[in-house]
Amino acid sequence: MESINTCNCEGCELKSLFFENVTTSEIESICTRKTEHEYSKGDIIIQEGEAIQDFIYLKTGLVKLYRSGNNGKEQIICFALPLDFVSLLSIFSEQKYNYSVAALEDSVTCNIRMEEVKSIASQNGKFTLSLIEKVNKATDRIILDFLEVKQKRLYGRIAYILLYFSKKIYNSKSFDLPVSRKEIAEYIGMTVENVIRSLSDLRKDGIIKIFGPNIEIVDEDRLLRISELS
Amino acid sequence: MESINTCNCEGCELKSLFFENVTTSEIESICTRKTEHEYSKGDIIIQEGEAIQDFIYLKTGLVKLYRSGNNGKEQIICFALPLDFVSLLSIFSEQKYNYSVAALEDSVTCNIRMEEVKSIASQNGKFTLSLIEKVNKATDRIILDFLEVKQKRLYGRIAYILLYFSKKIYNSKSFDLPVSRKEIAEYIGMTVENVIRSLSDLRKDGIIKIFGPNIEIVDEDRLLRISELS
DNA sequence: ATCAGGTGATGATAATTATCATAGAGAAGA
DNA sequence: TCTTCTCTATGATAATTATCATCACCTGAT
Structure with missing residues (x-):
């Protein structure tokens, strides 16, 4: 994994999607502190059991969410494209990831410290509300796909x-x-x-x-x- | 289904759990406008396809969430006790329920208009944050159980x-x-x-x-x- | 009271899926 | 280069699960 920070938020087409209800000063605060990470195909982005520190979303690429079952076999939970959250599950409810994420194609993530997100969230209800909508849409999708396959x-x-x-x-x-x-x-x-x-x-x-x-x-x-x- | 409104929020042990970050005046507003519904074993609480109007949580009883698959057969998504949300999935992300809920035992729900919840949420980030945590925990649980069974x-x-x-x-x-x-x-x-x-x-x-x-x-x-x- | 329909139960058989074995191709490492 | 390992591939066989049929029991409806 390579960590870079050259992304300019001004030109980021994801910014408005994720942070539509955030004030200019809040965005500036996010942009200066966010980090960006590049992953090659096959790289592990999140390891099951790690502490959740960042709010992560996928800028480019394709990833898989998976976890290791009891018998040692892995189970793939879903595939995710940009605009789907990578930090879907457990992000707000757990201390540690209960799943892993790996890059299926070269990918770039944008990471924001969870404290930063929570701090904005606790002060900005509209932001949190749009966040809850997006997180829910993604987990709904997973559950419906599960039922479909089942x-x-x-x-x-x-x-x-x-x-x-x-x-x-x-x-x-x-x-x-x-x-x-x-x-x-x-x-x-x-x-x-x-x-x-x-x-x-x-x-x-x-x-x-x-x-x-x-x-x-x-x-x-x-x-x-x-x-x-x- | 029988609609009643005799529940007094003062004695409600769920109030503090769900609305820990809500001001007294907000709680009063909720309590005067909430409705309570009694269901007998077997009653349908939510019908797939209905418009989502209320934020619903289970006060007492036991329910099942399910949806009808393509072939006409029903699929049960999960069982839920009080303190689990009934209005879990799709609540913030969809206009209509994409699942049904039925009472497995005599049950009582407390309903609050979605607009009311959203209105509080948009003004009160802490409330929304604690809401997102609880909703996420519940959907996480569903996904992990799915994987476990699978x-x-x-x-x-x-x-x-x-x-x-x-x-x-x-x-x-x-x-x-x-x-x-x-x-x-x-x-x-x-x-x-x-x-x-x-x-x-x-x-x-x-x-x-x-x-x-x-x-x-x-x-x-x-x-x-x-x-x-x- | 009787009938229809749903539920629980069991057996026989068919369909589906897993396991085991084997083999070639290609990639990674000594 | 040679070995080892993983992935793709296929066949044979075993295990698992579904389907179909039958029956008893109970409940609600007419």
Whole structure:
């Protein structure tokens, strides 16, 4: 991880989104004290169990939230793009992170000391209210996605995650999978072998094409039907 | 549902928990305008799709949060006791509820208009901050429980939910199940038949006793091991 | 009182998923 | 270079779970 501080808040398109109800002087205070961090693909941004010190949000990149289950296996909680909070869960309710965050692509975060955020929050109700809305939207999304995946079976889950990457992350029918088969398995809660098998089957049926990490969705309608019919 | 308004806030033990950072005049304003509602076991408190108008919390009773999946089947999101918010998800981020709430036991809710809460929140950062903490804690709990259940298999899930009711809800090794076998199935994401079979097996193995709705945990250690070893 | 419908229960069987084994390709390290 | 490790891939088999059928019991409705 590399720590830099060259970001100018004036040009930051995220500023207005996150801090719409903050006064100019409060923003100035944030901007001078915030730190920015660069991560390479694969780097760990947050380690489960660490003390929560910063309020972190993703400026650019793609990350995964995950935690290690009882049996040593990892479980992926969700994927997050910029404008989703990285510091979603536990941020206001816990002392320590109960999940980890790692970069799936080169990423940049903007960090603000929690005390700073809490100090502004305690003085500025409108800010806190807009914060609560955004945090809630993100956790709602996680829960609804969990329920969505839960009601599907193997093939439906595979179809669902392919459509998720295609539509929500890359907005294209052809994309490089940012995760390994193993990570897909950790997200949908199935074994690697079955993930690989399902992808192979989808390829054999002419629904997708696979070139190494690249996936091309050939027959989106059928993929959609598989996703919906479990 | 019956609407009453006889609750006196002075004696309300929940007041200080939820509204610790609220001024006396703000509390008075809340107390005069809040409404209280009584529900019988089985009553629906919130219907999925309804407009969110009130901030609702549970005074007494036990409820379930659930939503209807694509295939018509219902999925139970979580169970909630007093001091857990009922209006957890979507409350600050959505216009309409994306889940339903029903009473598993006779329950009483205290309702406050959302505008009232938002109005206090926008003027009182400390209040909003303590609110965000509580809402986050509850949604965190849901997500962690989801992950916990997800990594277990049928027997582990059954053991887990029995221990959950025993320890978290009733604090006793003997209790009446507040939910049907079907509802357990809807929570753990398995079929009713398999839930019933698992309970029968646990009974045959002498780990629990079943008298109609009553469950008695005989061998808690073994149940714990089953829960942990999936 | 009787009927319909929901719930709990159990068995037989089918479908789904996990586990184990094996193998090639590529990456990282000695 | 050679070894080791991880990832992708596939097959065979075992374990797990779902589906279907049947039945008893209870409750509410007509």
